[in-house]
Amino acid sequence: MAAVEVKNMSMMFNLNKEKVDNLKEYFIKLVTGKLRFNEFWALRDINLTVEKGDRVGILGFNGAGKSTLLKVIAGVLKPTEGTVKVDGVIAPMLELGAGFDLNYSGKENIFLYGATMGYSRKYIKEKYDEIVEFSELKDFIDVPVKNYSSGMRARLGFAIASAVEPEVLILDEVLSVGDAKFRKKSENKIRSMFDKGVTVLFVSHSVDQVLNICNKAVVLDKGRIIASGSAQEICEQYNDMVKGK
DSSP, X not given: OEEEEEEEEEEEEEEEOSXXXXXXXXXXXXXXXXXXXXXXXXXXXXXXEEETTOEEEEEOOTTSSHHHHHHHHHTSSOOSEEEEEEOSOEEEEOSTTTTOOTTSBHHXXXXXXXXXXXXXXXXXXXXXXHHHHHXXXXXXXXXXXXXXXXXXXXXXXXXXXXXXOOSEEEEESGGGSSOHHHHHHHHHXXXXXXXXXXXXXXXXXXXXXXXXXXXXXXXXXXXXXXXXXXXXXXXXXXXXXXXXO
């Protein structure tokens, strides 16, 4: 049975053709119809079926549309064309820590971030100690997040997002957060989720990580899926593409 089903999906963005110096000028041009856009199709005719329990790696060069694909599947972006269906509770680990309020402490952000991900306050309270311990930020948990490094924010974001028990896990380069020790711990945490049969979509630039984690893979190029199959087969194909660049 499919956990994720993407049918004939395309995603288009309007890119502003002209340089606009300020917000006032932008609105004047918008209202008077003088704002010119270029259509940019980030994704084109994507068809992808992910069976329950599959772990699918998504490979591709910068600008291929990998992160956009994950955001559409996670429901962050609405596709311009086509349909996306997800069966089960979804935990998107995208741009970890991007939703934090910088003026709030780490503790306050745990509850705030948890709420934006749809968790109840009671659930976050139950998981609070586990989140703090995993993030290794106990000494900084009452400090405003604006004083955190980007790595500390990502660690806290990962600790919150991984405290849930999802059926579909969406990972965008998140295993590159923190130092080598924390990366190993993150990988182990995600592996423990695999044991519960979670379905995974994983974007990475590392072929080794994809081979380590995934049983299937696809390659995106200029917004289209150009190859799909077993992780081993697709990673070999992608390595050949990298060499040919």
